[in-house]
Amino acid sequence: MESILPSALNPLRHRTYRFLLLGGFATNISNSIFTMVVTWFILETTNRADVAALAQTAFSSPVFVFSLASGVLADHLSKRALQLVGQSVFVAVGGALSLSFFHASPNAATLLLLSFALGASGTLRAPAWQASVAKLVPPNDCAGAYSLNTAGFNLARIVGPGIAAWLVVAASPFATALAATLLAFPLFLALLLSPEWEIHEPFGREALGSLRAWRMSIAEALARRGIAPLLAGVANASFWTCSTIALLPAIVAARPDADAKLYAALLICYGSGSLLVLPMLGNARRAARSRTILAIGMSCSALSVGALALSPSDFSIVCASFLVSGGAYTAIFSTTTLLLQIAAADRANGVVFSLYQICFHGGVALGGALWGLACAMNGLTTTFAIASAGCAVSASALIFGDRLRLETIGPYLGERLSHETTPETDKMEPRDE
Known part of the structure; x- marks a missing residue:
């Protein structure tokens, strides 16, 4: 039997993907640092957990405004150029956020706007x-690549x-934001x-100015059977499962030993799970149907959040709940990402993934x-x-959806996820461009 480890790491053979993955990892660390320092600073200066929870909304809500347009642009223009522009903006805004901590104590509105x-x-x-x-x-490395992502x-x-947490305690919010930048x-x-x-740009930049071309991009993205219910299921799952992270400031604020290290410890539990x-x-x-994996993920989320409802002040239960919640999150959304990749039309991947971002971050x-x-x-x-x-209701819909004649997410839920290809369709050599 083949070892799982080599196949999981096979995508790293390809040089461009490898460098972009490592760069993206550093940016994800940067984004995590920004999210924590902004949330913690708002909580510490306002002492209001509901205002601190808005940091998550501020980081996620731009999807409503920009995601669909960015998806259409990705199908018309150079994907590398779009990523370069987006990352340039990220660096510039990160610098502005660092300066706001350096020159003054920024108010919550300023931090939310920069977020x-x-x-x-x-x-x-x-x-x-x-x-x-x-x-x-x-093709054979796609599943491994998305898992590595x-x-x-x-x-x-x-x-x-x-x-x-270390920089906030040992130095200052300015040093923390600067490190993230x-x-x-x-x-x-x-x-x-x-x-x-x-990468073949399917529609061509010459049609970018045509409103009809934009409508065609979106229509083609939604033409594949199962895309719409899959996206609806993603929005539903993200709304219910995000409660753990959204209420983290309230959990920390309710404890007498509240500090940045406690906040970070619970986030680390979530990521470890x-x-x-x-x-x-x-x-x-x-081994299992994708519907089963998603149902187990939602059931674990229900149990972990239920445990928080019973004992929000017991630190050991809170840590265990965050550990389980993090694991359930990964099971749910890595599965839906692969389902979307299977169902998406090749000529509209950018729009499909932008719709996915809207549904996920919208929730x-x-x-x-x-x-x-x-x-x-x-x-x-x-x-x-x-x-x-x-x-729990979402998990029940996944388990009993067939009996209730509900198309809970899409036609791929009854199939095992696989990216296996034939030798004729997988003759790509490792890319060292």
């Missing part, structure tokens, strides 16, 4: 990157908060110095605002109980 700008830069870059992966590695993202959620440079350099890779699940997902996808942005508001009105216990019930 929105950081989220906008990521929104411009994300669809182009996701649509590029399948062209930077051969997820692993890098989740590892950054462990490393980033740890760096942020510097970490954004590797991806900028990787994009700037890497050669232009060959994500990493622990990744090695198991490969075997699970070969997170809405959840960040509503969970914080619900907590301010009803308290932690009631709010977590509502979130747990929502996760």
Whole structure:
């Protein structure tokens, strides 16, 4: 039997993908640091957990404004150029955020506005990157490449908060934000110095100014059966599962020993749970239906959030709940990402992934605002109980959807996930361009 490890690392044979992955990992660490320092600074200066929860909304809401346009642009223009522009904006806004901490104590509105700008830069870059992966590695390596992307993202959620907590305590918010800005440079350099890779732009830049071409891009993206219900399922899952992170400021603020290290420790638990699940997902996808994996993920989310509702002040239970929640998050959204890649039309990948970003981050942005508001009105216990019930209902819909004749997410839910190809369709050599 083949070892799982080599196949999981096969995408790293391809030089351009390898450099972009490592640069993206550094940027994800940077983004995690920015998210934590902004959220913690707002919580510390305002002492309001509901306002601190809006940081998550600020980072996620630009998707509504920019994601669809960036997806259409990714299908018409150079994906490398779009990523380079997005990363340039990220570096510039990170520098502005650092200066705001250096010259004064910024108010919550300023921090939320700059967080929105950081989220906008990521929104411009994300669809182009996701649509590029399948062209930077051969078909047999696609599943491994998306798993490595997820692993890098989740590892950054462990490393980033740890760096942020240490710098906030040992130095200052300015030093923390400056370090995050510097970490954004590797991806900028990787994009700037890497050669232009060959990716066929399906619609052509000459049609970019045509409104009809934009409508065709979106129509083609939604033409494949199962895309629309899959996107609806993603929005539903992200709304309910984001309650854990959205209410993290409230959990920390409720404790007498609240500090940046405690905040970072819980974020690290969440990221660790994500990493622990990744090695198991490969075997699970070969053995189980995708509907089963998603149902287990939503059920674990319901149990972990329910445990928080019962004991929001017990630190050991809170840590265990964040560990389980992080694992459930990875199982759900790495599975839906692969399902989307299978279902997407090749000629509209950028738009498909931008719609995915809208649904995913839309649920997170809405959840960040509503969970914080619900907590301010009803308290932690009631709010977590509502979130747990929502996760449980979603899990039930996945389990019993066939019996109730509900198309809960899409036609691929009954199939095992596979990116296996025939020798005739997988003759790509490792790319060392």
